[in-house]
Amino acid sequence: MNKIITYENLKYFAYSNDKICKxxxxxxxxxxxxxxCQDMFDELKIGKSYAEKGILFLVPYNNPWAWMNKxxxxxxxxxxxxxxxxxxxxxxxxxxxxxxxxxxxxxxxYCKYAK
Numbered sequence: 001m002n003k004i005i006t007y008e009n010l011k012y013f014a015y016s017n018d019k020i021c022k023x024x025x026x027x028x029x030x031x032x033x034x035x036x037c038q039d040m041f042d043e044l045k046i047g048k049s050y051a052e053k054g055i056l057f058l059v060p061y062n063n064p065w066a067w068m069n070k071x072x073x074x075x076x077x078x079x080x081x082x083x084x085x086x087x088x089x090x091x092x093x094x095x096x097x098x099x100x101x102x103x104x105x106x107x108x109x110y111c112k113y114a115k
Contacts, residue, residue: 005078007085010079010082014059014060015061016047017048017051017057021057023054026053027054027056027096028055028080028089028093028094028095028096029050029056029057030097031057031059031103032060032099032107033101033103034103034106056083056087058079060076062106066106067102068106068109072106073114076110097110097111
């Protein structure tokens with residue numbers, strides 16, 4: 001898969017609270033959604049409580065039917081690569097993956113197959 005996500009265009013591929021996140025960043029939390037959520041988040045309020053604790057909160061805009069297939073794993077890894085590079089995060093930065101419904105399955109599959 002060609003790498004197309006940059007820090008400048010990240011907002012088209014995922015919601016991130018990075019602009020309001022307290023530095024230094026202590027960890028990353030992903031939230032994956034299933035078929036019940038088809039929103040693109042543009043309000044910073046959903047990640048505010050994470051931001052106050054120095055946690056980068058991300059919602060990848062995956063196709064809800066992907067259910068974390070190989071391409072969705074690579075897509076999510078690419079989002080992480082962009083943020084690790086932008087914020088010069090250490091390799092051992094904690095990452096948590098969560099979700100409900102099929103997003104819950106995505107969270108588990110991502111943990112298994114992520115690089």
